[in-house]
Amino acid sequence: MAENEQELSLQEKLFCCFYVELSNPLDAAVAAGYKSSEAFSLLFEPRIKRFIKKSLKNREKLMKEGAKAALMRLAFGRTNDIAALAFSEEIPKDIDALDLFCISEIKKVKGGGVEIKLADRLEAIKMLCELEEKSKSSDKTDSFFDALKNTPPSPAGDDAENG
Numbered sequence: 001m002a003e004n005e006q007e008l009s010l011q012e013k014l015f016c017c018f019y020v021e022l023s024n025p026l027d028a029a030v031a032a033g034y035k036s037s038e039a040f041s042l043l044f045e046p047r048i049k050r051f052i053k054k055s056l057k058n059r060e061k062l063m064k065e066g067a068k069a070a071l072m073r074l075a076f077g078r079t080n081d082i083a084a085l086a087f088s089e090e091i092p093k094d095i096d097a098l099d100l101f102c103i104s105e106i107k108k109v110k111g112g113g114v115e116i117k118l119a120d121r122l123e124a125i126k127m128l129c130e131l132e133e134k135s136k137s138s139d140k141t142d143s144f145f146d147a148l149k150n151t152p153p154s155p156a157g158d159d160a161e162n163g
Contacts, residue, residue, distance in 0.1 A: 006049055015042055020055045068131060075101055075124035086116050 018028035029039035081098040
């Protein structure tokens with residue numbers, strides 16, 4: 001098996017993961033158990049570069065999926081627990097079990113009450129729609145370029161006949 005095809009060691013994978021998270025090769029090398037002087041030789045090794053590139057793509061995909069899931073939860077999530085909290089006389093003992101995800105701000109009011117602001121559901125829905133539109137236009141662009149790649153070259157005389 002060629003060196004390029006070898007599996008990365010656990011320590012090399014750790015370096016890659018720390019680099020993806022920290023964006024700093026020196027800190028990533030030290031966190032993975034290497035000497036900081038080894039950071040750039042690791043970073044420029046082709047196997048490691050490929051793994052980092054793949055990890056960054058996966059991370060970007062996960063971030064997008066996580067953001068979409070959070071927007072869905074803000075837009076369509078239940079607020080029953082928030083209402084129960086707002087109308088309770090004291091802080092519930094099981095507050096850790098309450099779903100308070102949609103709260104954007106809580107503050108005590110001078111008169112002794114509590115003000116709870118919720119995330120803007122319409123804004124979350126608008127952002128979801130924008131994400132969907134971007135996704136559709138990206139898919140169309142990708143399929144257009146795929147079609148172009150798969151189109152056989154035209155015969156030499158076509159341009160002269162159409163021009």
